Amino acid sequence: MTEPVISATPATPAISEIVEETPAAAPVPAPADAPADPFADPFAAPPMPSAPPRRPLKDRRALRAAARWTLAVLVCGGLGTGTAYGITGMTRTDVPGLSTQADGRWTYPKLTLPALQAGAQRPYTDGNDGEIHHADLRRLLLPAPKGATADKALNGGWTGTGQYVAEYAKDERADLKKALADASVRHIAARGWTMPDGTTSRIYLLQFKSAAFAQEYKDDTVSVGFDGGTPLNEAPEVALDDHWSEGGSVEDTTSYVYAEAKPYGARQLRQAYVLAGDTVALVIQSHKGATAKVPFEQTVILQTQLLG
Incomplete structure (x- = not known):
């Protein structure tokens, strides 16, 4: 079976449906053997078009002003529509630009x-x-x-509940383990890596029945909502x-996206939870000093699209 491809083009989002414009019908010429009008004068000049009534100067000025305002509204509306489409018109196979490094x-x-x-x-x-998700969960990891x-401990394969709950504060781990057992979590897949600038990333995918x-699990165990819920070991708040x-x-x-607020110590942590059907994803990134927002959001978006 052919694998659907998630495009990695750096351009604007793809249009979800392209409708081919129907070409306008060409005028049908009269048949060559059609009889001419027997009453037509062959030397008569074509009739002159009647001139439209000339509007008063005041009305013409009002029409020009209205036309200018209409054009302005259309331009602004077009820009607004274009911006909105760029945000809402993304499909499951659209990926933010991956080649723009600036x-x-x-x-x-x-x-x-x-x-x-x-x-x-x-x-x-x-x-x-x-x-x-009937696909192998490991193949849905970004x-x-x-x-x-690559993080040798989180190499894109299966991992145990012990490794996962180690991301949370020590006094939360026992309750998390019990909740995962009660919920009969089916699989946990994980991947981690470190970038040349020192940014560390870890992604966990938890699949339930x-x-x-x-x-x-999202609502009652880790209690994700207006705050980050169950505190992580690296960033309690x-x-x-x-x-x-x-x-x-x-x-x-x-998606639920959070950032550690100042003062955040030696490293700032960013985290996100993604609820996607039977799967809950946890994405964690941290960096010495501040953690860049753009690659973190890029990572969250791409992982979400793989789960979609």
């Missing part, structure tokens, strides 16, 4: 969705009521970007990122 984005490899076995459905299709050094179990636009978020998924 704003700090990282270069990720070409991303593809793994092929499914015959009869299996994507998580948000009709008939998949539990919103189950690969490390170019130049990264259905979307309902994943939602319950984080604040919701009010500037997160979710411009690349995927339909049917929900």
Whole structure:
């Protein structure tokens, strides 16, 4: 089965549907043997068009003013529509520009969705009521970007609950382990890496029996909402990122993005939870001093799209 490709083009978002414009019908010429009008005068001049009534000067000025305002409104409306489309018109296969390095984005490899076995459905299709990801969860992990050094402990394979809960404060780990056992978490896949500038990244994908179990874990166990919920070991307090636009978020998924507020000590941490059907993703990045926002959001968006 052919694997759907997630495009990595750096241009503007792709239009979800391109409608081919229907060419205008050409006028039908009269048949060559059609009889001429027997009453037409062959030497008569064509009739002159009647001149339209001339509007008063005051009315003409009002029309010109109205035309200028109409043009201004159309231009502003067009710009606004273009901006809105750039945000809302992204499809599941759109990826933010990966080749533009000036704003700090990282270069990720070409991303593809793994092929499914015959009869299996994507998580948000009709008939998949539990919103189950039938693909191998490890193949839905975002690969490390170019130049990264892989984390040997989080190499893109399965990991245990002990490794996952170690990301949280010590006094929270026992309760988290019990909650994961009670929820019968099916799999945990994880990948980590370090960039040449020292930025560390870790991604965990937790797959539950259905979307309902994943939602319950997000709401009742880690309590994600206006704050970061269950505190991480590296950053006990984080604040919701009010500037997160979710411009690349995927339909049917929900992202919660947080950043450690000043003063944040030697390193700043950014974290995000993504709820995607039966799966909950945790994305963590940190850097000495401040952690750059652009590559963090890029990472969250790309991981979300793989889960969509």
